[in-house]
Amino acid sequence: MKSISPIHVGSNAERTKLHNRQVVLQCLRTLQTAGRAQIARASKLSTQTVSNIISELQSEGWLLEAGRVSKGRGLPAIQYSIRPTAATALGMEIRSDAVFAAVVDLAGNTLASDRTPVTDSRPERVAAAVSKMKSSVIDKAKIPASSLLGAGIVMPGPFGRVGLSDAGQSTLVGWHDVDPQALFSRALNIPVVIEHDTIAAVFAERVSGHAIDLDSYAFIYFGTGIGLGVMANGQVLRGAFGNAGELGHVVIERGGNPCACGNSGCLETYVSRFSLHKHLAKNNIYVSDGNELEALYDAGNPHLNDWLDHASAPLAQVIGMVENLFDPQSIILGGAMPAPLLDYLISQITLAPGSIADRSDRLTPRVVRGKSGRMTAALGGAAIIINELFVPRIAAA
Ligand SMILES: [Zn+2]
Numbered sequence: 001m002k003s004i005s006p007i008h009v010g011s012n013a014e015r016t017k018l019h020n021r022q023v024v025l026q027c028l029r030t031l032q033t034a035g036r037a038q039i040a041r042a043s044k045l046s047t048q049t050v051s052n053i054i055s056e057l058q059s060e061g062w063l064l065e066a067g068r069v070s071k072g073r074g075l076p077a078i079q080y081s082i083r084p085t086a087a088t089a090l091g092m093e094i095r096s097d098a099v100f101a102a103v104v105d106l107a108g109n110t111l112a113s114d115r116t117p118v119t120d121s122r123p124e125r126v127a128a129a130v131s132k133m134k135s136s137v138i139d140k141a142k143i144p145a146s147s148l149l150g151a152g153i154v155m156p157g158p159f160g161r162v163g164l165s166d167a168g169q170s171t172l173v174g175w176h177d178v179d180p181q182a183l184f185s186r187a188l189n190i191p192v193v194i195e196h197d198t199i200a201a202v203f204a205e206r207v208s209g210h211a212i213d214l215d216s217y218a219f220i221y222f223g224t225g226i227g228l229g230v231m232a233n234g235q236v237l238r239g240a241f242g243n244a245g246e247l248g249h250v251v252i253e254r255g256g257n258p259c260a261c262g263n264s265g266c267l268e269t270y271v272s273r274f275s276l277h278k279h280l281a282k283n284n285i286y287v288s289d290g291n292e293l294e295a296l297y298d299a300g301n302p303h304l305n306d307w308l309d310h311a312s313a314p315l316a317q318v319i320g321m322v323e324n325l326f327d328p329q330s331i332i333l334g335g336a337m338p339a340p341l342l343d344y345l346i347s348q349i350t351l352a353p354g355s356i357a358d359r360s361d362r363l364t365p366r367v368v369r370g371k372s373g374r375m376t377a378a379l380g381g382a383a384i385i386i387n388e389l390f391v392p393r394i395a396a397a
Pocket of ligand 1: 260268
């Protein structure tokens with residue numbers, strides 16, 4: 001098994017070596033194909049260091065030779081690229097009613113995915129389901145289990161004991177005293193990272209979505225509620241206790257709709273799957289999944305249209321807020337809200353002119369729908385593992 005964690009690396013020399021490997025891999029990921037001299041220039045490492053790392057990576061099967069490019073005199077330079085299937089990552093999303101799984105390669109391609117309904121979300125049952133799904137997606141993807149770098153497991157936040165923990169409509173039952181990291185490490189037998197759905201969504205777009213070239217962007221994630229993930233200059237914002245981005249409980253209307261968190265006028269009571277389901281139920285329409293919502297939308301259901309028309313103004317309000325707070329290159333919308341509904345919401349919102357994002361030299365749209373659809377969180381879990389391979393987390397000694 002290949003190690004993804006630099007934590008156990010001992011000496012300074014070993015740490016430097018690992019850091020330089022990550023720098024070279026990250027260069028290759030950005031440049032796609034490059035020769036040794038080009039990597040040395042881009043990485044500011046010496047040509048000798050780059051040559052050593054390239055030889056090592058090549059002998060371990062991480063690289064493809066992509067022909068030679070002739071530049072001026074001398075022997076044409078061999079071009080290298082990352083072999084996408086040199087390693088893979090498993091991503092899983094645990095919801096109270098289903099588990100989603102995906103296997104992703106180093107280029108961000110989804111090799112296989114799967115969904116299993118869960119009727120009993122107690123920890124031991126979920127652990128058993130997760131272990132079974134690991135085997136099934138590995139078989140589907142036709143990869144050896146040894147190619148998995150690790151698993152990114154995505155669960156609904158907030159984590160730990162906070163005042164909001166009973167407010168979530170999607171909270172898993174019976175998980176209060178469970179250490180999910182230990183549970184899933186045992187069930188899967190590979191290194192495991194536990195993450196929020198919103199932060200996973202941020203990484204999903206970075207590995208294979210709109211944010212491949214972006215360093216500062218925000219993701220408004222529709223789960224059952226609504227959350228915000230922020231990437232600021234290449235670093236994801238977590239907050240002191242890992243719960244930053246509870247956008248759903250930002251008050252947008254004083255004395256507005258009562259919310260389960262105890263406040264009134266929270267965004268989640270106007271714009272979320274939960275608020276939509278509640279609005280439909282008031283009109284005796286009951287939907288259980290995204291496909292049924294999409295069918296209602298296609299049929300031009302007036303109650304759904306009514307909700308959409310009332311949701312766009314509060315959504316525009318928080319988009320303006322996020323722009324002014326974080327100055328993102330773009331804001332991406334995605335998650336469990338079906339694509340046609342998101343597209344309609346985006347087409348209906350009037351973006352505030354009084355925003356720092358309203359600038360004439362924009363290269364990216366202010367608001368765009370994400371690319372990964374309802375698998376966003378599971379793909380994001382895998383993307384977190386892949387991202388760790390490329391992004392140096394330790395300084396060179
Ligand atoms: Zn609230």
